[in-house]
Amino acid sequence: MKAAVWHGARDVRIAETDVPTPGPDEVLIRVAYCGICGSDLHEYANGPHAIPTTAPHPASGVTAPLILGHEFCGTVAALGSSVADLAVGDPVAIEPNYRCGTCPRCQAGDYHICRHFGFAGLMGHGGLAEYAAVPRYMAHSLPAAVPLEQAALFEPxxxxxxxxxxxxxxxxxxxxxxxxxxxxxxxxxxxxxxxxxxxxxxxxxxxxxxxxxxxxxxxxxxxxxxxxxxxxxxxxxxxxxxxxxxxxxxxxxxxxxxxxxxxxxxxxxxxxxxxxxxxxxxxxxxxxxxxxSVGYRDTYPELIRLVADEGVDLRPVVTSTVALKDVVDQGFEALLGGGGQIKVLVDPAPEAVATAPATHRAEAAR
Missing domain, CATH: 3.40.50.720 (NAD(P)-binding Rossmann-like Domain)
Known part of the structure; x- marks a missing residue:
């Protein structure tokens, strides 16, 4: 598969990597969209800040180089052996924060400030790729009324x-x-x-x-x-x-x-x-x-309800959608260049085009 791999400041490479194999408690996601976050920009421009470079992150076991991207969604492509409550093809939004489940903050329900705080896509491999493997607890099932383009915005x-x-x-x-x-x-x-x-x-x-x-x-x-x-x-x-x-x-x-x-x-x-x-x-x-205020906890169910049941549209913040191959020039550099971009989504599919839906382009330009 193709992935955007961070090697250092101003050094993000579109590389061919192996499709990950999900562990027993993981799901493999075929990524539909991945947003570029301000944190990603900081890592690209002058990182590392959060990316582990000398010792593996305790939750992910990963050090750089790593695949960026923590604002993503997609469909289930494969299931780990212990995952029985999802099916291949299910649409999901990814809540990318790691949690150990055993530290005092996790036990209190504050998993967003877990002792091993971190995000897939910053402290472990993320969603700026065609596929991503994540722990089952990160994947939220989506009703048909939630478009994947909206689900990519659940993280911000x-x-x-x-x-x-x-x-x-x-x-x-x-x-x-x-x-x-x-x-x-x-x-x-x-x-x-x-x-x-x-x-x-x-x-x-x-x-x-x-x-x-x-x-x-x-x-x-x-x-x-x-x-x-x-x-x-x-x-x-x-x-x-x-x-x-x-x-x-x-x-x-x-x-x-x-x-x-x-x-x-x-x-x-x-x-x-x-x-x-x-x-x-x-x-x-x-x-x-x-x-x-850092990160979030227990927010995805409310956002799913707002979009599915109340018709909330998060998409006016999207100013362009680009192909994975163009993520450096039309994503990172465009956002750093101050040319009017607000939120850039990346579509890793080969047919992705470097435009947003016309309605959202018009909204952003007004």
Whole structure:
């Protein structure tokens, strides 16, 4: 089979590799779509960050070079000897986080912060390939009403949904600072969960317009040095929002979130930043809370229900679908180049074409 194999920074190769044989508790997936995540971009641009290079990851047993891709879905191609509750041909969405099932956090149900935390496609072989073998617990069966193109977006949507759950303010006012795929999906799911006011903040007008179509009630253009925090406060009568989501991973975005949040409010860190500075005096005097949100747990059933039963469409964040052979130039490099791409899906099938469905291309370009 063909696979996108990470060897080092700026060194991802499309290679011929053996189709994996599933272990007793694994399933072999014929991959339909795999999204490119911001984490993948970091590994491609200047990794390794999460990819194990010197010692095998304890859950996967893998070291680099490894197959990238953790946002994927497909159909069951083969079953391990101990798997009896799936059948060949079943469509599945992959929840790619490893879990040991025995550490204290797993025993408490918090498997997303397992002692051996990791993701297939970052700490083990993933879905930027024609086939992928994963533990049975990663595979969620899909009803016919869920298109595979939607299922490929369950992973980033899960990050957004988990962050909203962490916020514990589903019906209040909120700001989403940073409108990449996860920020846009946070807007969409916040609207579905009943948020009364959703203020979307970004520097790109096209992303702000998509946020408006996904449910944002107000838009703040933060380009050109604009004081986005002041704009958010102005929209809320000087009060500020109940919750602000930092979905960039930068000092400027965090400052905006703290400045935009009311006294007693909460900032949820979703973006990844190495270090940030805090005005602890202001934080204490305003009695604001900062919490973090990593990964997700128990989110796929809700997303399956939202798509299958309530008609939620996650696809407006998709700006192109490319063939596996073109993943470096039309995927990684295109996303790093700032040319308007938001979410790129990769179709590993030979007939894959480097275009998105026309409706989604039009939405992204508006």
């Amino acid at each position: 949507a899960s990050v957004a949904l988990h962050a909203l759950r962490r916020a514990e303010s589903p019906r209040g006012s909120l700001a989403v600072v940073g409108l990449g795929p996860i920020g846009l999906l946070t807007v969409l799911l916040a609207a579905r969960r009943g948020a009364t006011r959703i203020i979307a903040v970004d520097v790109a007008p096209a992303r702000l317009e998509i946020a408006a179509r996904l449910g944002a009630t107000d838009l703040v253009d933060a380009s050109g040095g604009a004081d986005a925090a002041a704009a958010v406060r102005g929209l809320t009568g000087g009060e500020g929002v109940d919750v602000a989501f930092e979905v960039v991973g930068s000092q400027a975005a965090l400052d905006t979130c703290l400045g935009a949040t009311r006294r007693g409010g909460r900032v949820v860190l979703v973006g990844l930043a190495q270090q940030v500075r805090l005005d602890a005096f202001a934080l204490v005097n305003n009695e604001q809370s900062i919490i973090s």
